[in-house]
Amino acid sequence: MTFALTxxxxxxxxxxxxxxxxxxxxxxxxxxxxxxxxxxxxVQSAHLDGCLYHGDSGVHFxxxxxxxxxxxxxxxxxxxxxxxxxxxxxDRFDPETRAMARRLMAASEALGARATWTCAPYxxxxxxxxxxxxAWGESNAVAFVNSVLGARTNRLGDFLDLCCAVTGRAPCYGxxxxxxxxxxxxxxxxALSERLRALDAFYPVLGAFLGGEAGSTVAAITGxxxxxxxDRLKALGAAAASTGAVGLxxxxxxxxxxxxLATALGGDEPERRIALTPxxxxxxxxxxxxxxxxxxxxxxxxxxxxxxxxxEFRALARLTGNARYRVPVYACTSRxxxxxxxxxxxxxxxxxxxxxxxxxxxxxxxxxxxAEAGVLMTNSGKFAFYAPANTGFATVYGSLADxxxxxxxxxxxxxxxxxx
Amino acid sequence: MKGRVLIEGSxxxxxxxxxAPLSFWGGVDPKTGRISDPRHPEYDRSxxxxxxxxxxxxxxxxSSAIMLxxxxxxxxxxxxxxxxxxxxxxxxxxxxxxMGHPTLPALExxxxxxxxxxxxxxxxxxxxTVAPAAAHKS
Numbered sequence: 001m002t003f004a005l006t007x008x009x010x011x012x013x014x015x016x017x018x019x020x021x022x023x024x025x026x027x028x029x030x031x032x033x034x035x036x037x038x039x040x041x042x043v044q045s046a047h048l049d050g051c052l053y054h055g056d057s058g059v060h061f062x063x064x065x066x067x068x069x070x071x072x073x074x075x076x077x078x079x080x081x082x083x084x085x086x087x088x089x090x091d092r093f094d095p096e097t098r099a100m101a102r103r104l105m106a107a108s109e110a111l112g113a114r115a116t117w118t119c120a121p122y123x124x125x126x127x128x129x130x131x132x133x134x135a136w137g138e139s140n141a142v143a144f145v146n147s148v149l150g151a152r153t154n155r156l157g158d159f160l161d162l163c164c165a166v167t168g169r170a171p172c173y174g175x176x177x178x179x180x181x182x183x184x185x186x187x188x189x190x191a192l193s194e195r196l197r198a199l200d201a202f203y204p205v206l207g208a209f210l211g212g213e214a215g216s217t218v219a220a221i222t223g224x225x226x227x228x229x230x231d232r233l234k235a236l237g238a239a240a241a242s243t244g245a246v247g248l249x250x251x252x253x254x255x256x257x258x259x260x261l262a263t264a265l266g267g268d269e270p271e272r273r274i275a276l277t278p279x280x281x282x283x284x285x286x287x288x289x290x291x292x293x294x295x296x297x298x299x300x301x302x303x304x305x306x307x308x309x310x311x312e313f314r315a316l317a318r319l320t321g322n323a324r325y326r327v328p329v330y331a332c333t334s335r336x337x338x339x340x341x342x343x344x345x346x347x348x349x350x351x352x353x354x355x356x357x358x359x360x361x362x363x364x365x366x367x368x369x370x371a372e373a374g375v376l377m378t379n380s381g382k383f384a385f386y387a388p389a390n391t392g393f394a395t396v397y398g399s400l401a402d403x404x405x406x407x408x409x410x411x412x413x414x415x416x417x418x419x420x
Numbered sequence: 421m422k423g424r425v426l427i428e429g430s431x432x433x434x435x436x437x438x439x440a441p442l443s444f445w446g447g448v449d450p451k452t453g454r455i456s457d458p459r460h461p462e463y464d465r466s467x468x469x470x471x472x473x474x475x476x477x478x479x480x481x482x483s484s485a486i487m488l489x490x491x492x493x494x495x496x497x498x499x500x501x502x503x504x505x506x507x508x509x510x511x512x513x514x515x516x517x518x519m520g521h522p523t524l525p526a527l528e529x530x531x532x533x534x535x536x537x538x539x540x541x542x543x544x545x546x547x548x549t550v551a552p553a554a555a556h557k558s
Contacts, residue, residue: 023518057488155508156507216504
């Protein structure tokens with residue numbers, strides 16, 4: 001594959017902008033070569049997923065970048081870290097791990113990125129415009145920025161997102177190109193009941209199904225209600241990026257560039273069409289629960305993966321009313337959303353009900369759930385997928401209303417009538 | 421058979437062919453090199469030292485960081501055979517090279533060829549040739 005660097009790219013590579021930019025450019029160019037990109041594309045913004053501590057190697061890389069004088073060249077936001085910096089003392093890290101996690105978060109800020117600490121930067125003021133080329137990490141954020149905002153990024157791994165931010169360039173292949181954004185798979189939801197499609201719990205399940213079927217193939221989804229809101233699309237994309245490698249889906253009639261099916265397909269025939277049946281959907285839903293079927297035990301409830309939005313907090317407050325939770329309930333969110341719900345007066349009544357609000361991180365990436373693993377109920381397809389391996393908790397999946405009802409009852413309480 | 425060389429190198433090891441997609445983040449424990457997702461069919465198998473065949477990518481973009489950490493701890497596979505080139509796992513190897521760690525070869529091969537590889541010891545050569553190791557087993 002021939003690969004063309006511009007004179008400006010070449011200058012970066014040769015150190016004209018310092019050794020950090022040169023190292024970043026070597027990595028960007030190598031990624032371009034391995035993915036068969038023909039060139040690099042300038043990017044307008046970046047979202048970095050490298051601030052979560054997975055081991056000392058990532059800290060050493062970020063600190064190497066700083067030692068070489070590295071700075072981001074475009075507006076850049078930060079994904080979650082491993083610590084809730086606003087509410088210290090809630091995690092059970094050993095002191096060494098906590099210190100390294102803090103070092104990585106400090107290094108990420110020192111590179112010039114905004115301390116947003118959220119996996120939903122698109123709900124914390126970072127919303128690229130339609131058609132903008134960007135360099136984003138974090139699989140749910142990639143799915144959202146491509147699908148819901150119509151900006152363009154590939155699924156960038158940790159480190160590559162940082163190198164793109166430092167160079168202001170990304171390998172130009174895949175989802176940066178019109179031809180690769182065309183849907184090749186059609187998933188038709190129109191045979192499902194309207195009642196099911198109106199349910200919030202439908203969207204993560206549809207996403208889990210999509211990821212399992214599509215892998216990294218772009219799918220067009222037909223039959224979704226025209227008023228499907230962005231929190232539902234966020235939940236769909238996050239689940240699809242957990243069970244598969246989905247970087248873009250097209251919700252026909254809803255998301256940008258997809259006013260109708262023919263446009264989403266780029267005028268071509270799809271390679272495959274799937275007419276969703278209630279059975280297929282129930283099978284996808286049941287994958288999200290690993291706890292013993294028939295048991296109504298729950299030990300904790302967690303919501304907010306991706307990070308809870310202000311409208312989601314309003315829904316939680318409405319469903320909770322004056323009730324009290326009988327098990328610990330966690331909502332993970334961004335500082336930006338927490339500040340907003342404080343202004344709206346929602347924080348205090350929710351905390352009185354028994355809610356623990358976590359910012360900057362989440363309960364599936366940091367040890368914050370009760371020390372003794374048990375059963376975790378969630379409305380998040382992403383939590384449902386990652387909690388068993390990351391926390392040791394078994395999962396029960398339900399709608400937000402089911403989660404609240406279960407937290408109040410202290411046992412699993414689900415309304416499954418729409419699924420049959 | 422011959423794959424497209426993503427990361428050059430030679431290696432040998434026992435084949436571990438994943439029968440379901442795996443996200444390294446949330447799926448491989450970087451402290452042990454074992455598959456840690458209890459739902460995965462190869463749950464609890466160690467990937468350390470294997471020629472790891474991954475027909476389909478999945479999941480988190482943090483898998484680059486898990487790959488780097490596995491390399492830094494000496495717990496990485498001997499080689500990666502990917503059904504689909506992926507800027508996530510191979511990138512962990514690129515960064516490991518920048519940081520001065522030993523690297524491992526990564527190749528892209530059609531899924532049908534990955535399925536045809538016989539079990540047992542496999543060698544990967546610098547030019548991308550993948551073959552069952554000859555008679556001697558170590």
